[in-house]
Amino acid sequence: MVERVNGLRQGDPAESSVDVGAIIFPKQIEIAEKHIEDAVAKGGRVAAGGKRKPGPGQFFEPTILADCNHTMTVMTEEIFGPIVPVMKVSSDEEALRLANASHLGLNAYVFSKDRDHGYEIARRVEAGSICVNDVLINGGCPEAPFGGVKQSGFGRMMGDDSLREMCDVRHVLLDRGVPSPPVDFPYTDKGLAIARKIVRVVLGGGSVWKKLSSVL
Numbered sequence: 001m002v003e004r005v006n007g008l009r010q011g012d013p014a015e016s017s018v019d020v021g022a023i024i025f026p027k028q029i030e031i032a033e034k035h036i037e038d039a040v041a042k043g044g045r046v047a048a049g050g051k052r053k054p055g056p057g058q059f060f061e062p063t064i065l066a067d068c069n070h071t072m073t074v075m076t077e078e079i080f081g082p083i084v085p086v087m088k089v090s091s092d093e094e095a096l097r098l099a100n101a102s103h104l105g106l107n108a109y110v111f112s113k114d115r116d117h118g119y120e121i122a123r124r125v126e127a128g129s130i131c132v133n134d135v136l137i138n139g140g141c142p143e144a145p146f147g148g149v150k151q152s153g154f155g156r157m158m159g160d161d162s163l164r165e166m167c168d169v170r171h172v173l174l175d176r177g178v179p180s181p182p183v184d185f186p187y188t189d190k191g192l193a194i195a196r197k198i199v200r201v202v203l204g205g206g207s208v209w210k211k212l213s214s215v216l
Helices: 002-006 026-041 092-100 115-122 159-164 189-203 208-215
Strands: 045-048 063-066 083-085 107-110 129-132
Touching: 002 045, 002 063, 026 045, 026 063, 026 083, 092 115, 107 115, 115 129, 189 208
Parallel strands: 063 083, 107 129
Antiparallel strands: 045 063
16 A cells, blocks of 8 residues: 555646645645644554645645554544545454444445455445445446435435435325225214224223123
8 A cells, every 4th residue: 555655646637647636725734634643643653645745736645544543533533635544453343343433424445355245344334335346436327326324414416316305205195995994084973983992992901802892
């Protein structure tokens, strides 16, 4: 990861030779710096990048943080910057527990040499979209709904669900009328008496014989 990140080309994205552009909002650079400071103070290690790029423009180096844990903000809060925190876990179960403890849930990714195993893990991740061995393919599937869970937004775009987001659900009920329920229109005193007896049999206390006796 370090070798590949150090090989990324950063600059004006209008140039075809550039891999990573600039940060749009200056405050996001400050947020990235605070995440890194917090992680380093708690035992994290900057394995690549980690600082503003000198020169004109709001550029921040693509960053890898090693030895991370869930006491660090970079593992529990939104980053919106070119930072990848790496945390080792003891098992799939620990990874799932920590991932699903997040209050966020937009996109998630599972990587595994065993695709079937990766799929089974992905099914248990709480996120709106989960990719196995990929990070972009869901954006190219117009039939697949895209959206988050928990505090990662609401609603869906793309797919049939995006159309349903623009609709109001209505329910119109018409009784089949065979046979007509005793409490159906037109209302009568006889129908009300029958309905009361049915309620006593179904919901009344005591034995079945006692219920039938009270009705008779």
